Amino acid sequence: GIQVEQSPPDLILQEGANSTLRCNFSDSVNNLQWFHQNPWGQLINLFYIPSGTKQNGRLSATTVATERYSLLYISSSQTTDSGVYFCAVGFSRLWGGSQGNLIFGKGTKLSVKP
């Protein structure tokens, strides 16, 4: 069935370290977004990236749609990067009946220690 799997579920880093978060999905997609949920619960969009590579400061993301995965890179992590990172996917074969329905993974909880 339709699945979005994120790994690792939990990640603890020392400030300044780099990390890679992974999102695997089970079918072809036409919408993929990465979000950061801060400790106060606010969800912030990081990237809209159904394919290709994008960079924004210390963050970058790559989606290889043909191989059904996306990666989020965080470099030189800071304590403010702590929170939960979600991958949300819109599956092509659901598009006609559920336009825009993003299916969220369970998230990666990141803790950055000073």
Place this chain on the structure above:
Amino acid sequence: EAGVAQSPRYKIIEKRQSVAFWCNPISGHATLYWYQQILGQGPKLLIQFQNNGVVDDSQLPKDRFSAERLKGVDSTLKIQPAKLEDSAVYLCASSLVISGGDSGANVLTFGAGSRLTVL
């Protein structure tokens, strides 16, 4: 630009009572979404509006949940009667449009959420 506004931020009710949440999307955003996020899980779509029409409500428990978006702007989500398992954060989000392809207009902007506790 102003963000997505939601109220109330917190609500505590007893089971079988009713509750309503309000959302005002970003000005000009045609599409509005209500998501339910249970503690420790990712958000799950309840209902999606395009202007004032429902696009997808397949995961909305219609025996107790209802939502409307009159005039295609703000929206209300109601739960009546509430159950213990409805305890969650209810998130409203909006986007310019819904479409396939590489369009930044699909980017979702979320409100701060409304946290519901059912006792």
